[in-house]
Amino acid sequence: MKINVVKNVLAASEAAAADNRRRMNEAGLLCVNLLSAPGSGKTALLENTIPRLGADARTAVLVGDLQTTRDAERLGGLATQVTQINTGRGCHLSPAQVAAGLDSLDLRRIDYLFIENVGNMVCPAAFDLGEHVRAVLLSVPEGDDKVAKYPVLFQQAGAILVTKIDLIGVLEYDLDRVRGDLSKINTTAPLIQLSNKTGEGLEEWLAWLTDRRRGVSA
Amino acid sequence: MKINVVKNVLAASEAAAADNRRRMNEAGLLCVNLLSAPGSGKTALLENTIPRLGADARTAVLVGDLQTTRDAERLGGLATQVTQINTGRGCHLSPAQVAAGLDSLDLRRIDYLFIENVGNMVCPAAFDLGEHVRAVLLSVPEGDDKVAKYPVLFQQAGAILVTKIDLIGVLEYDLDRVRGDLSKINTTAPLIQLSNKTGEGLEEWLAWLTDRRRGVSA
Numbered sequence: 001m002k003i004n005v006v007k008n009v010l011a012a013s014e015a016a017a018a019d020n021r022r023r024m025n026e027a028g029l030l031c032v033n034l035l036s037a038p039g040s041g042k043t044a045l046l047e048n049t050i051p052r053l054g055a056d057a058r059t060a061v062l063v064g065d066l067q068t069t070r071d072a073e074r075l076g077g078l079a080t081q082v083t084q085i086n087t088g089r090g091c092h093l094s095p096a097q098v099a100a101g102l103d104s105l106d107l108r109r110i111d112y113l114f115i116e117n118v119g120n121m122v123c124p125a126a127f128d129l130g131e132h133v134r135a136v137l138l139s140v141p142e143g144d145d146k147v148a149k150y151p152v153l154f155q156q157a158g159a160i161l162v163t164k165i166d167l168i169g170v171l172e173y174d175l176d177r178v179r180g181d182l183s184k185i186n187t188t189a190p191l192i193q194l195s196n197k198t199g200e201g202l203e204e205w206l207a208w209l210t211d212r213r214r215g216v217s218a
Numbered sequence: 219m220k221i222n223v224v225k226n227v228l229a230a231s232e233a234a235a236a237d238n239r240r241r242m243n244e245a246g247l248l249c250v251n252l253l254s255a256p257g258s259g260k261t262a263l264l265e266n267t268i269p270r271l272g273a274d275a276r277t278a279v280l281v282g283d284l285q286t287t288r289d290a291e292r293l294g295g296l297a298t299q300v301t302q303i304n305t306g307r308g309c310h311l312s313p314a315q316v317a318a319g320l321d322s323l324d325l326r327r328i329d330y331l332f333i334e335n336v337g338n339m340v341c342p343a344a345f346d347l348g349e350h351v352r353a354v355l356l357s358v359p360e361g362d363d364k365v366a367k368y369p370v371l372f373q374q375a376g377a378i379l380v381t382k383i384d385l386i387g388v389l390e391y392d393l394d395r396v397r398g399d400l401s402k403i404n405t406t407a408p409l410i411q412l413s414n415k416t417g418e419g420l421e422e423w424l425a426w427l428t429d430r431r432r433g434v435s436a
Contacts, residue, residue, distance in 0.1 A: 039360030141359035142257030
C-alpha cells in the first residue's frame, strides 16, 4: 500500500512535467532550469544574462524560494514577465508549482523561460519540471569537492558554470579536480568559468544559450 | 489512508530521535548537529575545533554525505572516532541513520559528538536527530540574504556562525542585514563571526561549545 502511494506520486509528477513540456513546446519557447546551492549566483547570472540577450529576446523567469520575493524584485525590471513561487518549507520546485507558474505567464510572448530553482544541491535534481535543459552553477567558494559529493545534480546538467571564478586567486581551488570528477559522470556538458562580477565567461554562456534556443522548434 | 502513512512516518522519526537523545544522555556526551549549505566550512570547522578542545576531550563525528568518504578521511586523524554515513540520494540525515551511527561508536568514550549533516539549507532543518543543540553555518560568499530566505534553519539554531569572514572585505556583505533578519526569528543564538583560515572567532566558538558541554549531566 505504501509503495502504491509513492508510485502514484511519482507518476503524477512525471505526467505534470510532460504536460509542462508540451505547453512550452507549443509556445515555441526554450526553458532552462537553473540549479545550485544557495548563494551560487543564480539571480546575479540572470541579472547579467537578460539584458545581454538583446532587446528582441522576450524573457520570463519563474523564481523559486521558500520565503521572500527578493529575487523576483531584483529581476522585475529586467525580464518581460516574472513570477515568484514561494514553496514554504518545500525543498524544491515541483512540476505542479511550475504548471501554476506557467498559468500566470503569457507563454506566446516568451523566447527564453528561466526557472530559478530553490537553492539546494540535492532535491531539485530529482524532479523533472518539464524544462528542456538544466544549467548547474557551482561557485568557487563552495569548494572543489562538490561534483563527487553531489553527483546526481551534475550528471543531468546540460551546462556547468563555475561561478565566482574571480575568487580563484583568493581561495585554494583545484579546477582539475572538478574536471576529473566530471569526466566520470558527465562528458558532454561544457564547463564554463564565469564571474558575474567581472563578466568573464558571459559570452560563452550566452553563446551556449542562444545555440540551445535555435534548437527549439516553434 | 495517505495521511495515516505520513503520520506514522513522522511519529517514527520523532521516536527514533528521542531514543537517540536518551542514549546520548545516558552516555553523558554533548551532541551538536552542524547544518549549512554545501561548502560553508563544516569539515574545516571540525578540523580546527577538535585539536583545540584539548587532549582530554574525547571527540567523535558522524559525517553525512550523499557520496564519498572525503570528509571522514579529513577528520580521521583528528577525532577519536569517525563514522561516515552515505545517504545515496538522501537530502538529510535521518534519526534512524544516526541510530545506526551511534551503534558504530563506543558512546562511553565520547565527550563531544558532532553530527556533520548533509550540505543543504532546507531538509536537514526539518529533522530532529536527537542532538542537544544545533549550530548553523552561513558563509559570507553565500550572500547576506539567506536568513530571510531559509528561516526554518535559523529559527532552530543554538548558535549561528558566519564563516569565511576573512572574505568580507573582498565581497559586498551587509552583516547588519543578517542581524536584522535574525532579530525577527531568533534572538537567543549568538552570532559568531569566524574564519577557518585566519582563526578569527574560534575562541568564541570554543567557549560556547565548552559551556554547552558543562550543561550536560553525565
